[in-house]
Amino acid sequence: MIAAAGSGTRLGAGRPKALLPLGGEALIRHSLRAFLEHPGIGPVAAAVPDPGEASAIVGSGDPRLLWVRGGATRQASVRAALAVLPETDLILVHDAARPFVGRSLIDAVIDAARRHGAAVPVVPVPDTVKRQAPGGFVDATVPREDLVLAQTPQGFRADLLRRAHAAAGDDLVEGTDDAMLVERLGEPVAVVPGSRANFKITTPEDLALAEAILRSGDGSAVGG
Ligand code: CTP
Ligand code: MG
Secondary structure, three states, rough: EOOOOOOOOOOOOOOOOOOEEEEEHHHHHHHHHHHHHOOOOOOOOEEEHHHHHHHHOOOOOOOOOOEEEOOHHHHHHHHHHHOOOOOOEEEEEEEOOOOOOOOOHHHHHHHHHHOOEEEEEEEEEEOOOOOOOOOOOOEEEEOOOEEEEEEOOOOEEEHHHHHHHHHHHOOOOOOOOOHHHHHOOOOEEEEOOHHHOOOOOOOHHHHHHHHHHHHHHHHHHOOO
């Protein structure tokens, strides 16, 4: 499934982020293509702010594509997409805001999720990490050796993902990703190497960088 129902506040375009143009087509088209062209992928639910608008702009040619109205939070959007997905062994959850997801990463996540139940792609933290104190001073430097940044697609055995979302709903827990909801059940989440090319478009600078990567036509910069 694709989580694409965010408003893109930090991007500040005044339109839903997933429908903004990137490389001449809607942002969400890039990740939709990656999943719909993957031979191991079945139905794809895409949670968007307005299914009618999204299918008009992006198209609904592929019968495996299910548009669904998202919710106020990312977690609510994933739940809405879960509700329309048919029964299956594995479910991948991907952010539309990561257009450069590649075949090899999808393969690695599927493989690890099948073996371990849940899998998340991660990248090392490149910068020194500090905690700031109130008043404009550094409180401490945080050791970063064990820290990693979580990406999507995250993969799960379907029953585990559904159970994790149900439990989070019961407990009124709001997670920023899906792996977190599985972690709090005490279930293992495997890590697989992510890719810096698979970055999330959050700010206008990120969108400009993504445009530049596509314009350069340098396939080595993408495919994460
Ligand atoms: N998302 C979603 N439903 C929401 C909020 C977010 O499906 N209610 C999706 C976004 O569309 C995005 C992904 O979750 O693909 C990651 O969220 P983020 O990058 O934070 O996107 P936005 O929430 O749209 O951006 P912002 O936080 O700046 O408003
Ligand atoms: Mg957000």
